[in-house]
Amino acid sequence: MSRITRLDIDDSGLPPPSPEIEQERRVAVFDLLEDNSFALPGREDAPAPEGPFALKLFIRDGRLVFDTCTEAGEKVAEFHLSFGPFRQAVKDYFQICASYYEAVKKLPPSQIEAIDMARRGIHNEGARILQERLDGKVVLDIDTARRLFTLVCVLTPVK
Numbered sequence: 001m002s003r004i005t006r007l008d009i010d011d012s013g014l015p016p017p018s019p020e021i022e023q024e025r026r027v028a029v030f031d032l033l034e035d036n037s038f039a040l041p042g043r044e045d046a047p048a049p050e051g052p053f054a055l056k057l058f059i060r061d062g063r064l065v066f067d068t069c070t071e072a073g074e075k076v077a078e079f080h081l082s083f084g085p086f087r088q089a090v091k092d093y094f095q096i097c098a099s100y101y102e103a104v105k106k107l108p109p110s111q112i113e114a115i116d117m118a119r120r121g122i123h124n125e126g127a128r129i130l131q132e133r134l135d136g137k138v139v140l141d142i143d144t145a146r147r148l149f150t151l152v153c154v155l156t157p158v159k
Helices: 019-034 084-106 109-133 142-155
Strands: 004-010 053-060 063-070 075-082
Touching (some): 004 019, 004 142, 019 084, 019 142, 075 084, 084 142, 109 142
């Protein structure tokens, strides 16, 4: 049961996302809750907390916060990550997404596919950065990291 079963995103104070980004967010949340792998390792003399987990993502003092609780609401862990390591991947991701959304409207499928491949590559890079930043704090697979990276993008203050 090392998984997330509830996810809350507090994006209050941020400008509303575009319809395309809001759709990406909805898909990422749905896919994440359907299939994810999220485990917290034990610390020092404490055993690893058992899931399933409820995760709340938000920004506090300019940092990305992963607030993790049990399903019953018991606080398990809270991690604060700097946005710095994500900035370039997020910027690249938003640029390629904008290109993709424009391409879908007017380009042939072969060109759309090429842009989508680049988009997936940037998405994978962002997921890898997330896994590195959470190393030792959370164990998650690449698909979970990809979906969480999408949500990091939504919460990133500078786009």
